[in-house]
Amino acid sequence: MSCKGCGSSCKCHNHLQHVEKGKVLLYEPVKVKILKKQKLGDRHTLLRVEARVDHDPGQFFQVTVLGFGEAPISIASWSKDYIDLVVNPVGTVTKEVIRKKPGDYLLLRGPFGYGYPMHYFYNNSLILVGGGCGVAPLKGVMDYIAKHRQHFGEIHCFFGYRNPGDSIFDKEMAKWEKDGTFTFHYAFSHPPKSFKGPTGFVTKYIEESGLSNHRRAVMICGPTPMMLAAIKSLETLGFNDDQVWISHERHMKCATGMCGHCMIEGKYTCKDGPVFRWDWIKEAKG
Amino acid sequence: MGYLLPKSKLNTFLELLMHGSSFIAPVRRKKDDVVVFEELEGKTDLTRLDFTTNPQFTAKKFFMPAYEPLFTYNMKNQKLTDKKITARQRILFGLRLCDLNAVKIQDQLFINPQFTDDHYQAARENIFLVGWYCNTPPSKFCFCESMNLTHYYDLMLRDLPGKKDIYIDVGSPKGEILMRKAMKLKLKEHHEHVPKIRTPKKLKTHDIRKYFDHPKWQKTTESKCLSCQRCTTMCPTCMCFDIYDKTQTDLEHGTRERTWDSCHSKQFTRVAGDHYFRPDRTARFKHRIYHKIVYYPEIFGQVPMCTGCGRCIEQCPTQIDFVELINEMEDGK
Numbered sequence: 241m242s243c244k245g246c247g248s249s250c251k252c253h254n255h256l257q258h259v260e261k262g263k264v265l266l267y268e269p270v271k272v273k274i275l276k277k278q279k280l281g282d283r284h285t286l287l288r289v290e291a292r293v294d295h296d297p298g299q300f301f302q303v304t305v306l307g308f309g310e311a312p313i314s315i316a317s318w319s320k321d322y323i324d325l326v327v328n329p330v331g332t333v334t335k336e337v338i339r340k341k342p343g344d345y346l347l348l349r350g351p352f353g354y355g356y357p358m359h360y361f362y363n364n365s366l367i368l369v370g371g372g373c374g375v376a377p378l379k380g381v382m383d384y385i386a387k388h389r390q391h392f393g394e395i396h397c398f399f400g401y402r403n404p405g406d407s408i409f410d411k412e413m414a415k416w417e418k419d420g421t422f423t424f425h426y427a428f429s430h431p432p433k434s435f436k437g438p439t440g441f442v443t444k445y446i447e448e449s450g451l452s453n454h455r456r457a458v459m460i461c462g463p464t465p466m467m468l469a470a471i472k473s474l475e476t477l478g479f480n481d482d483q484v485w486i487s488h489e490r491h492m493k494c495a496t497g498m499c500g501h502c503m504i505e506g507k508y509t510c511k512d513g514p515v516f517r518w519d520w521i522k523e524a525k526g
Numbered sequence: 527m528g529y530l531l532p533k534s535k536l537n538t539f540l541e542l543l544m545h546g547s548s549f550i551a552p553v554r555r556k557k558d559d560v561v562v563f564e565e566l567e568g569k570t571d572l573t574r575l576d577f578t579t580n581p582q583f584t585a586k587k588f589f590m591p592a593y594e595p596l597f598t599y600n601m602k603n604q605k606l607t608d609k610k611i612t613a614r615q616r617i618l619f620g621l622r623l624c625d626l627n628a629v630k631i632q633d634q635l636f637i638n639p640q641f642t643d644d645h646y647q648a649a650r651e652n653i654f655l656v657g658w659y660c661n662t663p664p665s666k667f668c669f670c671e672s673m674n675l676t677h678y679y680d681l682m683l684r685d686l687p688g689k690k691d692i693y694i695d696v697g698s699p700k701g702e703i704l705m706r707k708a709m710k711l712k713l714k715e716h717h718e719h720v721p722k723i724r725t726p727k728k729l730k731t732h733d734i735r736k737y738f739d740h741p742k743w744q745k746t747t748e749s750k751c752l753s754c755q756r757c758t759t760m761c762p763t764c765m766c767f768d769i770y771d772k773t774q775t776d777l778e779h780g781t782r783e784r785t786w787d788s789c790h791s792k793q794f795t796r797v798a799g800d801h802y803f804r805p806d807r808t809a810r811f812k813h814r815i816y817h818k819i820v821y822y823p824e825i826f827g828q829v830p831m832c833t834g835c836g837r838c839i840e841q842c843p844t845q846i847d848f849v850e851l852i853n854e855m856e857d858g859k
């Protein structure tokens with residue numbers, strides 16, 4: 241897809257801004273139509289928008305609600321025709337976003353950031369570790385893998401939620417589990433008393449799996465304490481820091497490496513991340 | 527390439543430059559006796575020029591105003607209404623080498639191969655930089671000697687000490703265009719080397735990564751820094767900003783604005799769920815210094831993001847002197 245803005249087909253110009261409308265200002269959001277709205281579990285809402293733009297799993301969009309501001313929301317799909325955004329209504333903007341209906345318009349900027357480098361993982365086995373809403377960006381990875389399944393080895397998914405009501409994309413996951421595309425391991429940390437499934441944290445199940453680090457890469461996404469714990473248990477299995485890819489969360493405003501809000505040491509989460517290889521960012525202090 | 531301008535003709539030269547564009551120069555403000563960059567109203571204002579000190583506020587507001595509208599919108603139909611960018615042609619006169627290098631740093635940040643900030647670019651393209659060379663450092667807090675400054679200007683005026691002339695160094699094609707305005711003065715062509723500025727204060731090392739966990743940071747800043755953000759407001763290279771929506775009381779029309787922000791404020795790193803990534807003052811103070819001296823050169827090449835103007839030291843209400851602090855660490859005190 242080449243860019244109508246300046247005619248170049250480089251990756252950096254592959255933004256909605258350029259592709260859809262020609263040259264648009266850097267901070268100007270572009271209108272896209274909402275195709276579908278669906279409740280995912282008790283907490284999350286899925287919005288499918290009509291946007292044809294190249295993107296990597298793990299990248300994010302800046303979603304605008306005029307009068308309320310902007311919020312970064314990661315992409316939970318990998319498709320040429322649409323973008324799925326999974327919204328967890330915790331902030332002012334996200335609470336406003338989920339009031340939109342199919343047929344309404346959403347204002348977006350993006351996609352921004354450095355996503356999971358999927359080509360890099362070809363011919364390897366993978367481990368996906370997700371916690372809570374961190375499963376959403378991994379769903380993008382899974383969509384990608386499902387379309388390129390022959391390039392990857394066995395794939396284990398470790399997903400942890402607080403309680404069963406939080407889990408997202410149950411239907412898709414069940415389908416994939418049935419046809420053997422992925423192997424799933426769930427963990428629910430705070431389930432109701434009557435719950436009979438697997439309880440505890442994902443770390444327990446990672447350690448129990450006893451997977452070796454041979455030709456395997458790991459992608460982790462979730463709250464920071466959970467990611468740190470998961471990395472620790474991976475270390476006990478013999479995984480090295482350069483086999484682990486994580487996705488960071490930071491306060492973001494511009495998403496283009498200018499406003500300075502998202503800096504972790506010398507790295508911009510919005511531009512150099514949100515996906516980092518663990519050894520790149522491990523030593524970062526603040 | 528350069529020209530010689532007789533000192534007696536300086537005002538005539540500036541008048542010629544002023545013609546047809548907005549002219550900004552350091553003048554002493556009457557109400558508080560502070561030297562600031564201000565737009566001159568006319569020729570008579572040239573008498574107010576003041577070169578005795580470095581202006582207290584930098585010229586960064588002419589590149590990115592403290593409050594800048596990005597676009598206006600209508601909430602009812604969720605449409606953007608006005609997104610025009612207006613920029614006036616401006617001549618910034620009297621910037622010292624430190625402030626000129628700050629412009630270079632801003633340029634690297636806002637106009638890069640991946641993203642270009644349209645608002646900044648529009649302002650920048652219409653600005654001519656005319657520098658004023660420091661024969662003697664204007665303040666005892668200057669330490670630009672240690673900050674690897676380069677020549678980054680359209681024109682640079684140097685009052686040649688002990689001579690009757692001012693040497694005008696042309697630093698870019700834009701400077702050549704500007705000189706055409708003063709064609710009728712028939713200035714003599716001349717070339718000479720613009721020397722390096724020597725300053726009283728020096729930063730002994732840029733290699734401060736090893737001092738990250740030095741107890742001195744905590745001892746000096748946790749009790750002394752007020753997080754008042756004065757340093758970041760004064761600094762010519764601090765260009766972090768915040769973006770927010772400002773809706774009018776009719777709950778329909780509004781403006782998306784950006785405003786200067788500061789890494790010294792706690793809110794700066796807040797994420798959903800009230801989590802702060804740099805909750806204590808020391809962490810924030812250190813982030814500013816490390817961004818300037820360590821992280822920036824790692825991203826953009828060898829120049830640090832601090833140009834050694836000394837404003838943050840001079841203006842800090844509790845006199846925190848980061849240069850002194852680093853020097854002491856280097857000396858092992």
Ligand code: SF4
Pocket residue numbers: 750751752753754755756757758790811838841842843844845846
């Ligand atoms: S001016 Fe001084 S006290 Fe104020 S934030 Fe800066 S370092 Fe802290």
Ligand code: SF4
Pocket residue numbers: 757760761762763764818831832833834835836837838839
């Ligand atoms: S950090 Fe201080 S000395 Fe350095 S450029 Fe900014 S205000 Fe000037």
Ligand code: FES
Pocket residue numbers: 491492493494495496497498499500501502503508509510511
């Ligand atoms: S969000 Fe502005 S620099 Fe990353």
